[in-house]
Every structure is written in structure tokens, then in C-alpha cells.
Amino acid sequence: xxxxxxxxxxxxxxxxxxxxxxxFEEQCERAIVLCPQCGSSEVAKAPMxxxxxxxxxxxxxxxxxxxxxxxxxTMSAEMKTALTALAKAQAKVLENSTWVGADFxxxxxxxxxxxxxxxxxxxxxxxxxxxxxxxxxxxVAPLPLPVAPPKKLN
Numbered sequence: 001x002x003x004x005x006x007x008x009x010x011x012x013x014x015x016x017x018x019x020x021x022x023x024f025e026e027q028c029e030r031a032i033v034l035c036p037q038c039g040s041s042e043v044a045k046a047p048m049x050x051x052x053x054x055x056x057x058x059x060x061x062x063x064x065x066x067x068x069x070x071x072x073x074t075m076s077a078e079m080k081t082a083l084t085a086l087a088k089a090q091a092k093v094l095e096n097s098t099w100v101g102a103d104f105x106x107x108x109x110x111x112x113x114x115x116x117x118x119x120x121x122x123x124x125x126x127x128x129x130x131x132x133x134x135x136x137x138x139x140v141a142p143l144p145l146p147v148a149p150p151k152k153l154n
Contacts, residue, residue, distance in 0.1 A: 002017070002018050002019070002020060002021060002024070003015060003016070003017050004016050004017075004018065004024060004045050004046075005045070005046040005047075006033070006035075006043050006044065006045060006046055007043070007044060007045075007046040008035035008037075008038060008040040008042055008043050009040050009042035009043075010035065010037075010038050010040055012035050012036075012037040012038060012040075013046055014035060014036055014037070016033060016043075024045075028041075028043060032148050034146040034148065035146070036145065036146060039146035086144055086145065087145055090143060090144060090145055090147075093120075094122060094143075094147070096120055097120040097121055097122045098119060098120070098121050098122075099121075099122060099123060099147075099149060099150050100121045100122070100123040101123045101124055101149060102123065102124050103123060104121065104122070104123030104124055104125045104129075105125050105129040105130075105132070105133055107121055107123070108121070108133055108138050108140060109133070109136070109138065112136070112137070112138045122143065122147065124149075125140070130142070
């Protein structure tokens, strides 16, 4: 396994684990490496400091932790539990939902105006599209975690 520090086009930093550097490149080309904060697929490797171990006969100096949390730091048990519960809840909600991809806004409108039968759907919409839907009285909500399109899953 290879662990990369990654960043998205919005500047969010996070960690990604890949079987090889080729796996990372292929997954980026297929746009399935997504930022966990904003869902952006515009992801690149962040500069990383090499892990250099101290000589066996020397004590390691303790360093102060930086003020900002870095993705490679260990996640607390509470955070892991919360994220796991959130991911399970989202997966449960999406079980009976249909992926409509980029047709989300159009499909939502068609259901709202009675042109299509109402059914649970999820997909992609720009912030402007989501605002326009809300202004038309169409109820939409962002998912808390990014969802990879079914055709782009491993």
C-alpha cells in the first residue's frame, strides 16, 4: 500500500491509500478520487516530507503539534465512530435511491411538476442548480459524504 497526502482544487488536504502509484493515476483519470470535504475530483498529490527514522542509539526529540490538524495524524476513536455512523446512515438512505448523475436538477423538476413519478434520487448538481431548485420550492439536500457514480466504482 502507498499512502499519499492529497489536496483538492479547493485546498482541502486529506490522505489516500492506493495499491500502487499506477492505481492512484488510474483512479484520478476515472475521477473516483474525491475530496471528502467538498467532493471535488480535481485531486493532486500534496508535498510530503519523507519519513526518516532516528538512529537507534539516539533519543527522538518531542515536537510540538501544529495548530492545524493534518490528514496524516491519527484520527480519534470518537471521530472514527462518528464518520462510520454517518457513512452507514447515508448508505441506508441511498439503498432505495436511484443515481441520476448530472440529470439530477432536470429529474427533480420533472418529479416536482408531475411529469415523472416521484421517487428517491441522488446525483450531481452545481451550487447554482441547487439554489434554483430551492427557489422553485423543490426540496433538495446535499449528502454529507461524497458519492462515487456507480459506473466509476472499482
